[in-house]
Amino acid sequence: MSATLSPAVSSRPTQHTGFSLSRIWAIASNTLLELIRLKVFYFMLLFGVVIIGSSLFMVKFSFQEQFQVLKDVSLGAMSIFTWLLAVLSTAMLLPNDIEDRTLYTILAKPVPRLEYLLGKLIGVLLMLAIAMTLMGVVFAAILYSRQQTVLAETLASLPPGKELDAALHALQSATFNANLLPGIALIYIKAAICAALTLLISTFASSSIFTIMVSIMVYLIGHVQPIAREYWLTQMPGGHEPSALLKIFVGFVALVFPDFQLFNLVDDVVVGNAIPLAMFLKTAGLGCSYIAIYTLVAYAFFANKEL
Numbered sequence: 001m002s003a004t005l006s007p008a009v010s011s012r013p014t015q016h017t018g019f020s021l022s023r024i025w026a027i028a029s030n031t032l033l034e035l036i037r038l039k040v041f042y043f044m045l046l047f048g049v050v051i052i053g054s055s056l057f058m059v060k061f062s063f064q065e066q067f068q069v070l071k072d073v074s075l076g077a078m079s080i081f082t083w084l085l086a087v088l089s090t091a092m093l094l095p096n097d098i099e100d101r102t103l104y105t106i107l108a109k110p111v112p113r114l115e116y117l118l119g120k121l122i123g124v125l126l127m128l129a130i131a132m133t134l135m136g137v138v139f140a141a142i143l144y145s146r147q148q149t150v151l152a153e154t155l156a157s158l159p160p161g162k163e164l165d166a167a168l169h170a171l172q173s174a175t176f177n178a179n180l181l182p183g184i185a186l187i188y189i190k191a192a193i194c195a196a197l198t199l200l201i202s203t204f205a206s207s208s209i210f211t212i213m214v215s216i217m218v219y220l221i222g223h224v225q226p227i228a229r230e231y232w233l234t235q236m237p238g239g240h241e242p243s244a245l246l247k248i249f250v251g252f253v254a255l256v257f258p259d260f261q262l263f264n265l266v267d268d269v270v271v272g273n274a275i276p277l278a279m280f281l282k283t284a285g286l287g288c289s290y291i292a293i294y295t296l297v298a299y300a301f302f303a304n305k306e307l
Helices: 021-037 039-058 063-091 093-099 102-107 113-157 162-174 180-202 208-234 244-256 266-271 277-303
Strands: none
Touching (some): 039 063, 093 113, 180 208
């Protein structure tokens, strides 16, 4: 990122003037431009688009199964590549700013460290939103194209009547339905959690490689911990009651590491099950809480970091 920010930041006086949204937006917009210029963004986005496109060649079943495979592959690709984008892009922000001394220039304006972190995180979230939008558009286009192909085949093979009406209704139900958007939104929130977590780790990590490795480890723990928690609390050998110490440990792990399985509603989306509004709001609220907590903890580390 260039060492010179926009006038919204550089024209500020040398004293803090309170919390400033304009300074945060200036940092966020510069961060977004920096991330868009990175080759990793286009590399990951290209692979996401390729995998979504390749799902068209994997459908050799009935049309219901075709759309299930298409949705499963596409949403899975979105989840994987937005996670990779979140981790790889966020892990490089602080080390790059420290290496080229941009960070010292920004903080010397002076810009509060909280505003700096918020600007960086918002920049990453904007980049993820752009990536999700682009992949979502490609996904919708492929889904619509396949729907029109199957529709033409159905109209050509069935005469007008109840059987045709039933087939058309089943086709419509198998393609676009109301639970697609909530499913994609939860994929985005999951990636946003990973971005906030990676930003937290980067505030005390010694290198971007260490940040990436720890983020990957936490990601894996977040997927495995609900399975381990269920085993430790309900399936203890010999039917023994778990000890109080074990319950405290399990509770601590559940508090520190997000349960990423809660955000994996792809299976419900694929089979066409509606995601209840209450469940979506609860899961989205939990995700936003994790983002807020990780950001505040990151600020606590960053505020005491010697630069």
